[in-house]
Amino acid sequence: MSELLGVAVLGAGHMGADHIRRIDRAVGGARVAAVADPDTGRAKEAVAGIDGVTVHPEVTAALDAPGVRAVLIASPGPAHEEALLAAFERGLPVLCEKPMVPESAGALRVVEAEARLGRRLVQVGFMRRYDAEYQRLKSLLDSGRLGRPLMLHCTHRNVSSPPDFTTAMLVNSSVSHEIDAARWLLGQELTSVTVLRPRSSSHAPQGLLDPQFVLFETADGALVDVEVFVNSGFGYQVRCEAVCESGSARIGDEHTMVVTAAGSASEAVAQDYLVRFADAYDREVQAWVDATREGRVTGPSAWDGYTASAVAEAGVRAQRTGGRVAVELAPCPELYRDISR
Structure with a gap:
């Protein structure tokens, strides 16, 4: 247990570089062994100044590099399936950023491959489960103090969208976090999706239908609505309010420093998800490292990753048709049935 966990990080872009920094400087018990x-x-x-790291153009070379005992996947979503299956072949535990696999068919192939192994290797990077505010809300809802949850009101806003961002990505990239968070907070599956669109913002790139309003129904009759606005222009905001039979609870109000000067007051608004959820990412990766060193796998499962992709696909169909679309899931393998959300 005294030996540091050697991690191969796949992807050195915005997210991958941040995880490299995190493992090197913020997380105990691990080191970056390969990228x-x-x-x-x-x-x-990304690895400048970090000793003992090998750099590779190919995934398999990094997985086979000396000292690698675990994998953190932070490459673009379409590359995840191949990387996950390669990790399975080597018996390497994986923390995989969302989406686990963008298409539900590919995500199901990963689930089935892991199920054939008979043990979990994958934790999916839904970091909101590790955010202090989300954890407090989860504990409150689980306690039953406010009675049965009836509705979740969610807000997901970004400053601006990347150049290659598409209308479908409002659901299958941005809202995928709310999909997992809602399932986790409520302990219920999402059974249908409806997407409504106001007129697009003048700040949205041509052809991008932004903002949108996404409505989910759950297996136990609750409703979850998400306002997703990826070109808000002013900041990164994530909020969630649970409305229950005997009260409500809201998280995501920025409790930051308020500056009063020259006859006005102002407070900072985070500009990036890596700022807003910095602590959650730290806790998520630390929990993964701790569990991996003990031979355990915890956190969101491959089944959670598959379900998020399946729900998001239904959401994209709802975008296109303008109607209510039912969520269809494959039968859940035995490996995942006893996992508590």
Whole structure:
């Protein structure tokens, strides 16, 4: 247990570079042993100053590098399935950023491959489960103090969208976090999706239908609505209010420093998810490292990753048709049936 966990980080972009920094500086019990990225120059820049790291253009070379005992996948979503299956072949535990696999068919293949192994190797990176505010809300709802949850009102706003951001990605990238958070907070599956669209903001790039209003129904009759606005222009905001039979609870109100000067008051608004959820990412990766060193796998499962992709696909169909679309899930393998959300 005294030996540091050698981690191969796949992807050295915005998210991957932040995880490299996190493992090196903020997380105990682990070290970056290898990094894979087709852009080896970017990878070398991300590991500058870190001793003992090898850089590779290919995933398999990083997985086979000396000292690698675990994998953190932070590459683009379409590359995840191949990387996960390669990790399975080597018996390596994995923390995989969301989406686990963007398409539900590919995500189901990962679930089935892990089920054939007969043990869990994957934790999916739904970091909101590790956010202090979300954890307090989860504990409150589980306690029953406010009675049965009836509705969740969610807000998900970004400053601006990347150049390659599509209308479908409002649901299958941005709202995927709310999909997992709602399932986890309520302990219920999402059974249908409806997407409504107001007129697009003038700040949205041409062809991008932004903002949108997404409505989910759950197996136990609760409703979850999400306002997703990825070109708000002013900041990154994530909020959630649970309305229950005997009260409500809201998280996400920025309790930051308020500056009063020149006849006005102002407070900072986070501009990036890596700022808003910095502590959650730290706790998530630390929990993964601790569990992995003990031979355990905890946190969101491959089944949670598959379900999020399946619900998001239903949401994209609802975007296109303008109607209510039912969520269809494959039968849950025995491996995941006893996992408490």
